[in-house]
Amino acid sequence: MGIRVDLNCDMGESFGNYKIGMDEDIVQYISSANIACGFHASDPLVMEKTIGLCRQAGVAPGAHPGFPDLVGFGRRQMKVTMPELRAMIIYQVGALKAFAEAEGLSLQHVKPHGAMYNMAGKDPQMADAICEGIASVDPELILLGLSGSAFEGAAARAGLRFAREVFADRAYEEDGSLVARGKDGAMITDEQEAIRRVIHMVKDHKVTAITGKEIAVSPDSICLHGDSPKALLFAKTIREELTREGIEIAPIAQVIG
Secondary structure (H helix, E strand, O other): OOOEEEEEEEEOOOEOOEOOOOHHHHHHHOOEEEEEOOOOOOOHHHHHHHHHHHHHHOOEEEEEOOOOOOOOOOOOOOOOOHHHHHHHHHHHHHHHHHHHHHOOOOOOEEOOOHHHHHHHHHOHHHHHHHHHHHHHHOOOOEEEEEOOOOHHHHHHHHOOEEEEEEEOOEOEOOOOOEOOOOOOOOEOOOHHHHHHHHHHHHHHOEEEOOOOOEEEOOOOEEEEOOOOOOHHHHHHHHHHHHHHOOOEEOOHHHHHO
């Protein structure tokens, strides 16, 4: 079998009259969607519409739960207890699961959002609470998390399958974590650089950290941010280049088996 990888994108992050992202355009280039569940972004109508877009495009839907922080878009750290965090996951994943089932679909995966993702990636206790919440809703769901993070061990402890995620448009620290958004160079804005990095990660399992050091990654899924200015261009060109390189694009469940 040749190389196979998933292309995922954060979607459904509009709210009421506020439009975020280019979901209708990007959905045709991805294989999995991380759909906001109403805490950091989205609302019931947006959730329903985004699930519908996934059904029409043949894209595998997943839940994208975050902290209850609409104003901060879920990117501000919050101090919560582990029972609170577990309940947040159950609430959000359960809500999106209902919308998926109403459209005749099943959720494929769960990917925590923003500050929750970054904090839990380094905190095994938080990662455990998230995984316990996911498993209590549906133990067949796949956890999508940062390659080399605390999520991997937590998924194993909870009996969940784990998919390793890498980022096309984010810079890395030497420890494999993402460079904080407020730091210079955190975002990759040149599409050709993003393509080179993606091909290097997928074919060679390496990425150049912001310090210039090569670090190891294990990519099952590549994240494209739907709210970035070049999101559509990135999605189109990265898919085209991966296909040109003979790399198959497939949903997470087909990549990890």
